[in-house]
Amino acid sequence: MIQFVQALISGLTLGSIYALIALGYTMVYGIAKMLNFAHGDIIMIGAYSVIVTAATVGMPPVFAVLISILVCAVLGVTIEFLAYRPLRQSPPLTVLITAIGVSYLLQNVALLIFGSEQMSTPMMFDIPDLTIGGITVDGITLLTLGVTAVIMIALTLFINKTKVGKAMRAVSEDKEAAELMGISVNKTITITFAIGSALAAVASIFFGATYVYIKPTTGSMPGIKAFTAAVFGGIGSIPGAMLGGILLGVIEKLSMTYISTLWSDAIVFGVLVLVLVVKPSGLLGKAQREKV
Amino acid sequence: MKKIVSLLLSAAMLLGCMVLLGSCGAKEEWPVDENGLTELFIGGIGPLTGDYANYGVSVRNGAQIAVDEINAANPEGILGFKLVYEAQDSKGDPDSATSAYGKLMDEGMKVSLGATLSGETAAVTAAAKEDGLLVLTPSGSAVSAIADSDKAFRICFSDPAQGKASADYIAEYGLATKVAVFYGSDNDYCVGLYNTFKDECAVKGIEIVMVQAFTTSTNTDFSTQIDAIAASGAELVFLPIYAAEASSFLTQSKGKLDGMKLFGCDGLDGLLTKIDDPATANGVLMLTPFAADASDAKTQNFVKLYKEKYNTTPDQFAADGYDAIYTIVEAMKQAGLNSKDVEDFNARIIAAMTKITVNGVTGSMTWTPDGEPTKVPMAMEYKDGAAVLFDPTK
Numbered sequence A: 001m002i003q004f005v006q007a008l009i010s011g012l013t014l015g016s017i018y019a020l021i022a023l024g025y026t027m028v029y030g031i032a033k034m035l036n037f038a039h040g041d042i043i044m045i046g047a048y049s050v051i052v053t054a055a056t057v058g059m060p061p062v063f064a065v066l067i068s069i070l071v072c073a074v075l076g077v078t079i080e081f082l083a084y085r086p087l088r089q090s091p092p093l094t095v096l097i098t099a100i101g102v103s104y105l106l107q108n109v110a111l112l113i114f115g116s117e118q119m120s121t122p123m124m125f126d127i128p129d130l131t132i133g134g135i136t137v138d139g140i141t142l143l144t145l146g147v148t149a150v151i152m153i154a155l156t157l158f159i160n161k162t163k164v165g166k167a168m169r170a171v172s173e174d175k176e177a178a179e180l181m182g183i184s185v186n187k188t189i190t191i192t193f194a195i196g197s198a199l200a201a202v203a204s205i206f207f208g209a210t211y212v213y214i215k216p217t218t219g220s221m222p223g224i225k226a227f228t229a230a231v232f233g234g235i236g237s238i239p240g241a242m243l244g245g246i247l248l249g250v251i252e253k254l255s256m257t258y259i260s261t262l263w264s265d266a267i268v269f270g271v272l273v274l275v276l277v278v279k280p281s282g283l284l285g286k287a288q289r290e291k292v
Numbered sequence B: 001m002k003k004i005v006s007l008l009l010s011a012a013m014l015l016g017c018m019v020l021l022g023s024c025g026a027k028e029e030w031p032v033d034e035n036g037l038t039e040l041f042i043g044g045i046g047p048l049t050g051d052y053a054n055y056g057v058s059v060r061n062g063a064q065i066a067v068d069e070i071n072a073a074n075p076e077g078i079l080g081f082k083l084v085y086e087a088q089d090s091k092g093d094p095d096s097a098t099s100a101y102g103k104l105m106d107e108g109m110k111v112s113l114g115a116t117l118s119g120e121t122a123a124v125t126a127a128a129k130e131d132g133l134l135v136l137t138p139s140g141s142a143v144s145a146i147a148d149s150d151k152a153f154r155i156c157f158s159d160p161a162q163g164k165a166s167a168d169y170i171a172e173y174g175l176a177t178k179v180a181v182f183y184g185s186d187n188d189y190c191v192g193l194y195n196t197f198k199d200e201c202a203v204k205g206i207e208i209v210m211v212q213a214f215t216t217s218t219n220t221d222f223s224t225q226i227d228a229i230a231a232s233g234a235e236l237v238f239l240p241i242y243a244a245e246a247s248s249f250l251t252q253s254k255g256k257l258d259g260m261k262l263f264g265c266d267g268l269d270g271l272l273t274k275i276d277d278p279a280t281a282n283g284v285l286m287l288t289p290f291a292a293d294a295s296d297a298k299t300q301n302f303v304k305l306y307k308e309k310y311n312t313t314p315d316q317f318a319a320d321g322y323d324a325i326y327t328i329v330e331a332m333k334q335a336g337l338n339s340k341d342v343e344d345f346n347a348r349i350i351a352a353m354t355k356i357t358v359n360g361v362t363g364s365m366t367w368t369p370d371g372e373p374t375k376v377p378m379a380m381e382y383k384d385g386a387a388v389l390f391d392p393t394k
Helices: A001-034 A039-056 A060-088 A091-112 A139-161 A163-173 A176-179 A185-211 A220-233 A236-258 A264-278 B002-023 B053-073 B094-106 B118-131 B143-146 B159-172 B189-204 B223-230 B241-252 B299-310 B316-335 B345-353
Strands: A130-132 A135-136 B038-046 B082-091 B111-115 B134-137 B152-154 B178-184 B209-216 B236-239 B261-264 B284-288 B359-362 B363-366 B378-383 B386-389
Touching: A001 A039, A001 A135, A001 A139, A001 A163, A001 A185, A001 A220, A001 A236, A001 B118, A001 B223, A039 A060, A039 A091, A039 A185, A039 A220, A039 B094, A060 A185, A091 A220, A091 B143, A135 A139, A139 A163, A139 A185, A139 A236, A163 A176, A163 A185, A163 B223, A163 B386, A220 A264, A236 A264, A236 B223, A264 B053, B002 B159, B038 B053, B038 B118, B038 B189, B038 B316, B053 B082, B053 B299, B082 B316, B094 B111, B094 B118, B111 B118, B111 B316, B118 B134, B118 B152, B118 B189, B134 B143, B134 B316, B134 B345, B159 B236, B159 B284, B178 B189, B189 B209, B209 B223, B209 B236, B223 B236, B223 B241, B299 B316, B316 B345, B316 B359
Parallel strands: B038 B082, B038 B111, B111 B134, B134 B152, B178 B209, B178 B236, B236 B261, B261 B284
Antiparallel strands: A130 A135, B284 B378, B359 B363, B378 B386
16 A cells, blocks of 8 residues: 555656646647647756756755746747747648757757766755655655646636737637737747746756756656647646646556556556547547548 | 760769778788887777766776876887877767777777777677777676677676676675665666676575666656665665666665665766765665775876876776776787787787786786686775775674
8 A cells, every 4th residue: 555655656746747847838739739849858958057057156046946947938939939930831740840850959059068967956945755654755746746736727827817818829729810800929929938938947947856867868758758748638738738747647657666667658658549549639638620 | 975974973983982992991000109119009989978978988098097107117118119099989879989990990000999888899899800900898898798709808897797796795795685676677788787696696595575677768767666675675786777877766765775785886887976965875885896995006006197187086997998908018918019020910919818817906817718807806885975995894
């Protein structure tokens, strides 16, 4: 029983980080209708930014976190402006390949600047662990879960209740029609990227706090897993990203504990295939009919 | 007509290229430096950048120290030779290592220090076999790294030898009777060590109570494996893994594996440069033939020179590189080679390898015809940011 709960908890840790990353993926996809494969690498940049500001320059954690969020938001907007905006009218495949290119560009720039040796994230939050009846929950896990839930609710409210959110939904629905209604599509997409990348920064802070070591390739695997989580939960759906992320983390950890540490990825992706066969739009995704 | 002309032109160009390529094959001549000394070109290959750069850089630095030391001690040349050493970057990738080997051959390499990691050493060994060169890898430890060639030798223990030696060491000093293993199941080095460790444990009556594994795509989160090991009741965890993964393992297992000894092999070398807090590595044991704080004059001298030049304490890879250079010199002496007599250089130096005994900083070594060294292992313990000789009798 303890083993089961322990596995569940480490699944929640992993899952809440997946969920945070997946929120960014799903947001950009839901509004700009594009897969930003560079999202995972923005996390890596965010993590390095924390290391530079907190460990090298020695800033207090609050500033390090704020700067990391700012760096990622600016980076996301810049990438959108330079790489994706000129391709607004191009076929989706072109944008997709560009996103993969941007991903490799970021990885290699980080390799040039920081070298390939892993760097360690400084301890920033000292949250006491919670122990109940022989089961220990890391403080950082609770914080990650809490922050992810708050962000999910805030995002949902933002998109459904604010004027900018309304503009985002309109752009998502039909870009041309939104433009005719006086909505600036470019501005809306810029805001989307800024928010999505800021979320990546938040994810990077928790990733660094949980797993400590950062390398230029750090973002790629969690990026892929989080993308899977977003598809799992229904890409474009914000509660779906949260649910998908947490489920993915828990399934991965349970299969590692009870089946095999080596088969966990195969099982995770197997479950994804199953879900997509039964419900192609993902767990919470809206079924969309393609107009032919 | 135009087509025919262009075809002819391209054919001519192709021919030209082939002639050029042919002319820059292996150089047979022995270059002489400005002081009239014949140059003996020794080429090393290893990851000088990338994830495994610490290993490649250590080997290069160690070899360079030996070369400088020998050249400085012999202004008239050692056996009439001036040693010239160059290391090429492979990034740890066998394909890059093969091209690096080609580049070194073009520059006139006479003896190859193989490569640093096992996979790339195998690639270099295969390439060097055709050229007939002596390959003496300081650190390529997988059996397959030198198995296909009778011209290849190594300074370090082979992986199976390390796995077996670890089990023997644990049994001999009664470190544990119940052990857990944590290893990378898609890595030659880890698998090689694990397999021989397992076999030797069966022989020595050590019980393996838990085996946990990871792969390169799942090397971030080890919490499941650590929980399983913590619950297994093992007295010792055998870690035949590299330093990068070991640092993650140690950081994540903080406070969870209290009372269990942690025991690794040469892959843990450089752990302190990777880990966030040196105290995390306290108590970790490492099987190695080289101890930087050993008291013999040879080791002290090497450590002093190394610290002066590179400002850090040499690890086992550096010591392997250092010993490799001295081994080459010893083999040349045994073979009666000198700058006046370099006929059949490759064949004679290779034949001498199994006849020599080298007293290096990694111990006293002799070689079997398979290319394997025989020497006695020691264990080091990490303590407050340094690796010190472990006294198992305490």
